[in-house]
Amino acid sequence: MRSVQAAGGTAIATPNRRYAFWAVLLGALGFVADFLAKRWALANLDPASPVQVIPGQLYLHLIRNPGAAFSMGEGATVLLTCLAIAAMIFLLVWMVPRVRHPGWAAATGLLLAGVSGNLFDRLFREPGPFHGHVIDFLQVPWFAVFNVADIWITFAAVTVIWLTMITQVNLAGERVDRPEKADSKPSGDDTGTPAS
Template identity: 80%
Template sequence: MHGLQEAGGTAIAGKTRRYGLWAVLLGLCGFALDWATKEWVLANLDPTAPVQVIPGQLYLRLIRNPGAAFSMGESFTVVLTCLAIAALLFLLFWMVPRVRHPGWAVATGLLLAGVAGNLFDRLFREPGAFHGHVVDFLQVPWFAVFNVADIWITFAAVTVIWLTLITSVTLSGEKAERGGSTSAKARP
């Protein structure tokens, strides 16, 4: 019996590592795609001449954003960089080791990709480390100009909302209890 418990524990530990590994691999692939698109944009787009992809719906427009979404916080680039570093460390050292569900592996991987993509810009792009501007280039009507890393963060947010509110699955893969349920023991 003891050997069976050890084998089961090893299987659970392996499953945990596997989902964490999938999250990291997805994060690396997403980061690579974000980096590649930004490099292409920097090499091929003129900031003064947006390119129409879908008339009236999608343009490629190169901007360098020192702030956060909608260019808010432009004078807080160093603070935003430090927050991004903290977020990346939290994802890598707290969330990744705890992922035991495929949906949470996807959400974590997308967050890793998005945070790392924009953090790379803040650390390594002009005008310099901790002051770097994020490369944004996708423009749709009535919205901020964004990039692939922002898409990953948005998809991650939608996935987290789905997992927590619709399917009620926790990071550990267990079904979450609804707040309003009453157990049989609590009844008089």
């Protein structure tokens, strides 16, 4: 955040918008990467014939997912679409304008990329608006089939945990220290008289 001088020499803080810009740019680039990856998967993969990339570790398996992770909520596609729209509004209207830290800019941009990538599928892919199926094609052992947008969301979650739990920095770039635990009471009675 930078300051400008008002009449009389009073410093007035003005928001620094560069982090918001980088968040939106990262979100746009991540969206394009997800879109192109899904386009490639649709053009080159057969749902009935998964492709082995790393034996026993990574396969390319094209599926159309109407639900959320692990195919949960398959009958709630409209609800999931509405939740994704609400998440996008929250990110663009509340989070992006408040970002004043590079780590939070990265986390916000990754969230924008992930949410918008899967929201695009729900709005514009078959069988129709608000009922569209998400294109998933990456498969690893003991996990759901996922896509590039899901990777962005996962990276965002890890970044948020790191920022809040390790560095303890908020959106404004201010360090927020955890409250210290209150010291245990000294031995003695409640009147503060030391124990004999």
